[in-house]
Amino acid sequence: MDSTENNEFENVSQILRSLQQVKAPANFEAALFQKIDSQEFTNRRFSESIWSRLFSRYKLIPSAALAILAVLVIYFVNIQPDKGENPFAIQPKVREDVIVTDPFSSAGNIKSEIEKKEKDLDNQDKSQTAKAQTQPAPGSHSSTYRNHRVNVLAASAISKSGLNFRHINLNVNEKKEVYKLKQRMEELFNDNSSLK
Amino acid sequence: MEDKKLNELSDEDLILEFQQNNNIAAYEILVKRYKNPLVNYVFRFLGDYELCLDIVQETMIKVYRYKDSYSSIAKFSTWIYTIAGNLARTEYQRRKRKKHFSINAFGENKDEDYEIPDESYMPDQITDSGIKDKIIQDALTKVSESYREVVILRDIQGLSYEEISDITGIAIGTVKSRINRGRAQLQELLKDIYND
Numbered sequence: 001m002d003s004t005e006n007n008e009f010e011n012v013s014q015i016l017r018s019l020q021q022v023k024a025p026a027n028f029e030a031a032l033f034q035k036i037d038s039q040e041f042t043n044r045r046f047s048e049s050i051w052s053r054l055f056s057r058y059k060l061i062p063s064a065a066l067a068i069l070a071v072l073v074i075y076f077v078n079i080q081p082d083k084g085e086n087p088f089a090i091q092p093k094v095r096e097d098v099i100v101t102d103p104f105s106s107a108g109n110i111k112s113e114i115e116k117k118e119k120d121l122d123n124q125d126k127s128q129t130a131k132a133q134t135q136p137a138p139g140s141h142s143s144t145y146r147n148h149r150v151n152v153l154a155a156s157a158i159s160k161s162g163l164n165f166r167h168i169n170l171n172v173n174e175k176k177e178v179y180k181l182k183q184r185m186e187e188l189f190n191d192n193s194s195l196k
Numbered sequence: 197m198e199d200k201k202l203n204e205l206s207d208e209d210l211i212l213e214f215q216q217n218n219n220i221a222a223y224e225i226l227v228k229r230y231k232n233p234l235v236n237y238v239f240r241f242l243g244d245y246e247l248c249l250d251i252v253q254e255t256m257i258k259v260y261r262y263k264d265s266y267s268s269i270a271k272f273s274t275w276i277y278t279i280a281g282n283l284a285r286t287e288y289q290r291r292k293r294k295k296h297f298s299i300n301a302f303g304e305n306k307d308e309d310y311e312i313p314d315e316s317y318m319p320d321q322i323t324d325s326g327i328k329d330k331i332i333q334d335a336l337t338k339v340s341e342s343y344r345e346v347v348i349l350r351d352i353q354g355l356s357y358e359e360i361s362d363i364t365g366i367a368i369g370t371v372k373s374r375i376n377r378g379r380a381q382l383q384e385l386l387k388d389i390y391n392d
Binding site: 011012013015016017019020021024025029032035039 | 224227228231232235236239240245248249252253256257260261326329332333336347348351352376379380382383386
C-alpha cells in the first residue's frame with residue numbers, strides 16, 4: 001500500500017524535492033553569537049537586579065513603613081490596661097491590722113511564749129548573721145534582721161496557718177500598749193469565766 | 197581539540213564535547229551543519245523568511261543554553277528539529293489567533309465570496325523557477341498545519357518515518373497517513389501548474 005500511495009503522489013514529492021533550498025544569510029552566525037552574548041549579559045544583569053529590585057527603596061520604604069505601623073499598633077494595643085486583672089500581678093489582699101490573740105491563753109502564757117520566741121529568734125539570728133550579714137533575704141522588708149525579729153515577736157501569738165497577714169513595725173510604746181491590751185483582754189476573759 | 201578533528205566528529209560527539217568541555221568550536225560546527233536545513237524547514241512551514249530566521253536563531257540559542265538537557269539516547273538531529281518544530285508551531289498558532297476576521301463575512305449575502313483574486317501568476321506563463329517556488333510555497337502554506345509539517349520533513353528534508361515520528365511525537369502510522377493526506381491536498385492545490 002505504501003508503494004502505491006507513493007506512486008500516486010510521486011509527482012508531488014518530486015515537485016517538493018525540486019524546490020530550491022532556502023539558506024541562512026551569511027551573517028547568521030555573527031548575529032546568533034551577538035544575541036547569545038547580549039542574552040548572557042541580560043541574564044547576569046537580571047539576576048543581579050533581582051536583589052536590587054527586592055530591596056530597592058521603592059519597595060523597601062513602603063514595606064518598612066508597614067512594618068513600623070504594625071509594631072506601633074501592637075505596642076499601643078498592648079499598653080492599654082486590661083479590663084480584667086492579671087492574676088499573676090494581683091497582690092495578695094492585705095488583712096486588716098488586727099492582732100488577734102488566742103482568747104483562752106493567759107497573759108502569763110503569752111509572756112512566756114514571747115520569751116520563748118525571742119530565744120528561738122536569737123538563736124536563728126545568730127546563725128543567719130553568720131551566713132549573710134548585710135543583705136536581707138529577697139522579698140522581705142528592708143528592715144534588718146533585728147526588726148524582722150521584732151515584727152515576728154509582735155505577731156507571735158497569732159496563728160499563722162492559713163492567714164494572710166502583714167508584718168507591722170511597732171515602736172516601743174506601741175508594743176507596751178499592745179501588751180497592756182492583751183493583759184486587759186486576759187483579765188476580762190478570766191472574769192467572765194469566773195462569773196459563769 | 198583541533199578544528200579538523202572536530203569537523204570529523206558526529207553530531208552526538210560534538211554536542212558531548214560542548215557539554216563536557218564547553219567547547220564553543222564544537223557548538224559552532226553544529227550551527228554550521230544545521231542552520232540551512234532548519235531555515236529551509238521552518239521557512240517552508242511558515243512562509244516568512246525573516247520570521248524563520250528568528251525561529252532558527254532561537255533554536256540555536258536554546259541548544260546553547262540547554263545543552264545539558266540533551267541526552268545521547270536520541271539523535272541530535274531529532275532533538276534540534278523538535279526544538280525548531282515546537283517554536284515554529286507556537287509561532288504559527290500565535291499568528292493564527294491574530295486573524296480575527298475573514299473578508300468572506302463582509303458581504304450582505306453570506307453566499308457571496310469576496311476572495312481576492314490572485315494575479316501573481318498565470319499558469320501558462322510560468323517559466324521562472326523562482327515564481328514556481330513561490331507558487332509551491334503558497335500552496336504549501338494552505339495545506340493543514342499537521343499535514344504540512346510531516347510532508348516538509350519527509351519530502352523536503354528527507355527524514356525517515358521513524359525520525360519524523362520522534363520529532364513530532366506521533367505514531368509512525370499516523371505520520372504516514374498525514375503525509376499522504378498532505379500530499380493529496382497539495383496535489384489538489386497545484387493541479388493548475390502540474391502537468392502529468
